[in-house]
Amino acid sequence: MKYISLALKISITYFLFGLLWIYFSDNAINLLVKDLEKLQFLQTIKGWLFITFSSILIYFISYKLFTQIESKKEELLKSNELLEKIIENAPLIIFWKSNKGVYLGCNSKFLQLMNLSSKDELLGKTDTDFSILEKENFINDDMIVISSGQPKLNYLETITTKNKVLKILNTSKVPLFDDKGKIIGVLGVSEDITEQVNNQNKIKTQEELLIQQSKLATMGEMIANIAHQWRQPLSIISTLSTGMKLQKELNISNEEYEKESLDNINENAQYLSKTIDDFKNFFKKDNNKTNIYFKELFEKIFKLTQSRLKSKDIKIIQNNYAEIKFDTYESALIQVFINIINNSIDAFENIDEDKYIFIDVEEFNNKIVIKIKDTARGIKENIIDKIFDPYFTTKSEKQGTGIGLYMSKEIITKHLNGSIEASNIDFEYLNNSYSGAIFTISIPLNKDK
Ligand SMILES: Nc1ncnc2c1ncn2[C@@H]1O[C@H](COP(=O)(O)OP(=O)(O)OP(=O)(O)O)[C@@H](O)[C@H]1O
Ligand SMILES: [Mg+2]
Structure with a gap:
């Protein structure tokens, strides 16, 4: 539309200019020249002049138009090229x-x-x-x-x-x-996003593998613990039963002694079956949070670690946590405690002085802060930043795989939304100076849930 009106304008102007030119120039010539021959000659000159002027005019107008078209075409080509480059790159x-x-x-x-x-x-x-x-x-x-x-x-x-x-x-x-x-x-x-998705899947399977390995590692420790804990009651049962058999054979059996022995055997058998239940519960999948007292939690932890602690003469000193109660994934948290306590037990390997593990629990600012420290001289400063890395261990292949603390951190940060840190500490206890490692775990409490 724009171009039609422009073209019309040009041709109307040209038409009017032509009309006016013919009208005025004819009149002027008629006024000035009377000789018919001259008049004809001038008319021819006028015609030539008109054609010359209008040709020059047409030349300029079309030149301008063509250069405009050309530059528009170039612009268009350029923006087309740019668009293609954008799409390509x-x-x-x-x-x-x-x-x-x-x-x-x-x-x-x-x-x-x-x-x-x-x-x-x-x-x-x-x-x-x-x-x-x-x-x-x-x-x-x-x-x-x-x-x-x-x-x-x-x-x-x-x-x-x-x-x-x-x-x-x-x-x-x-x-x-x-x-x-x-x-x-x-x-x-x-x-x-193929690569991204594959990487994520790889990480997921690696994580699953780690969880599996850590469960197996803990299971190995548990079985060693069960064996340890069973030794004593089994030997009691065997002593009592052989004693009773001997009495029967010698015909000196005494009803009261027999009853007492049977009660004792029963008690020990119950203890054996209870330890099995404790361990079985520990391996159950933890899908629900349960509301527990810290006191109960620690009773379970001690049961699971006491044989190792006793045999190495390590004492656990506990502070003020009896009445603290909170919702948590119990067996996951037990696993963390066992990992940390087992590390302390390992760290006491070549130490003969007082072997203590202190467990301190506090509740403040809507969170639970647990501090576990030992007197095993601490973690070497050059490795302390690495101890939470998967497979980092300073122990021999038989003694450690290096996933204990990694899994503990996963559990605390991902499952319980908390944090866990390790450092070394010098402190006094009963007027003696000690140095050791301290693990600080902080777990947010969600009271309204
Ligand atoms: N209480 C501690 N005192 C000194 N060193 C410690 C203590 N706890 C951990 N460490 C160091 O941190 C390292 C990593 O511990 P982590 O529990 O992750 O692995 P691990 O005990 O070596 O093997 P795993 O627990 O898998 O059997 C240990 O090898 C040890 O060097
Ligand atoms: Mg460990």
Whole structure:
């Protein structure tokens, strides 16, 4: 429209200019010259002049127009090139199709994904022309976007290409509109997240493996503990029963002694079965938080560690936690305590002086703070930053795998939303100076739950 009116304006101006030129110049000549021959000659000159002027005018006008068109064309080419560069260099897979699903364009990342070597193999074709397992899904998604006029954003999809490689994509599809708002196609943008997803899966399986290993390691310790704890009651049972048998054989059996022995045997058998229950409960999967008193928690922990503690002559000193009660994943927390206590027991290996482990629990600011310290001379400063790393150990292969503290940290931070830190400390107890490691665990309390 703009150009029609401009062209009209130019031609009307030219028409009027021509009319006026003819009218005034004819009149002027008629006034000035009376000789018919001269008049004819002047008329011819006037005609020539008119053609010359108008040719010059046409020359300038068309020159201006053509240069304008040329520069517009260059601008357009430049912005087209820029757009192509953006599409090509964007770190994304980009393609667009007509509203009939025909491929109209793409960048080379899309060609790579489709295993195609040039755009000729793609343009003008539809998804049905390719042997892709998921093509029905692609066509469906295009249809949804085209028919609704709404974008479909950030959804996960897979594509299994010719050579059977599965790629995982995060894709968005948006409708393409023309100037009049009519949908003319669909633009797709995808990000290849295969590597990311695979890495996440790898981390997950590694974590699962670690949890499994740590359970096995703890189980090994438990079995050693059970064996330890059973030695005494089993020897009592065997002594009492052989004693009774002997009395019977010698015919000196005494009813009262027999009853007492049987009671004693029964008591010890019950103790054996109770230890089995304790350990069995420990390995049950902890899905629910239970409301427990710290006192009860520690009774369980001592039961599970006492044989090792007793045999190494290590004393546990406990402070002010009896009445503190809170919701927690009991066996996970027990596992943490056993890991820390077992580490202290190991650290006492070559120490003969007083062997103490202090456990101190406090409740403040809506959290529980537990401090466990020992008198085993501390953790070497050059390794203290690494002790929570998986597989970090200073022990021989038989003695340690290096996952005790890693798992403890996982449990405290991920399951209980708390924190755990380790440092060394010098302190006094009953007028004696000691140095050792101290582990500080802080667990937020959620009272209203
Ligand atoms: N109380 C402590 N005193 C001195 N060193 C400690 C103490 N607790 C931990 N460590 C050091 O931290 C390291 C890592 O402990 P962690 O419990 O993670 O592994 P580990 O005991 O070596 O093996 P695992 O527990 O898997 O059997 C230990 O090897 C030890 O060197
Ligand atoms: Mg350990």
